[in-house]
Amino acid sequence: MAPPNSKPFLCDNCIECCANVPVTAKEMQAIEGAIRAMPQEQIDRLQAQKRKDGACPLVDVENKRCAVYEARPWICRLFGYMEQMQCPYNTHIEILPFAEGQKKFMTELGVRSPEDLQxxxxxxxxxxxxxxVLR
Ligand code: SF4
Ligand code: SF4
Incomplete structure (x- = not known):
């Protein structure tokens, strides 16, 4: 018999979780770099999209994807796998305690101190x- 948590994480790209995400200075730099690398037409297309209040400006609503996926913040990377950030459609997934998730992020991305997470x-x-755009 399969273990209870063997069902994989299934994201259907509903993009509901792409909202109100805090970002650090380092993450902001990465995001700005990704935007600078975009063709102007893509920026114009993303900018013109209608979004719900609080929705992340970087979510490509039309294609239901993150426009800066490689540069997305740590919260986006750990969403669904960490305490306080559980995906409502994947409640079968075993989640990390918040402190453990934060530690994992700090190790993986080379964050040296909790201040870097400001x-x-x-x-x-x-x-x-x-x-x-005005930055
Ligand atoms: S992680 Fe969950 S809430 Fe976010 S897009 Fe996927 S299914 Fe939707
Ligand atoms: S940065 Fe990308 S993954 Fe994170 S909330 Fe915005 S669109 Fe979603």
């Missing part, structure tokens, strides 16, 4: 296309 803004709140 948010400089929140995607979908104070970080919008207006603020990104």
């Amino acid at each position: 948010a400089v803004g929140v995607l979908g709140q104070d970080i919008t296309w207006e603020s990104l």
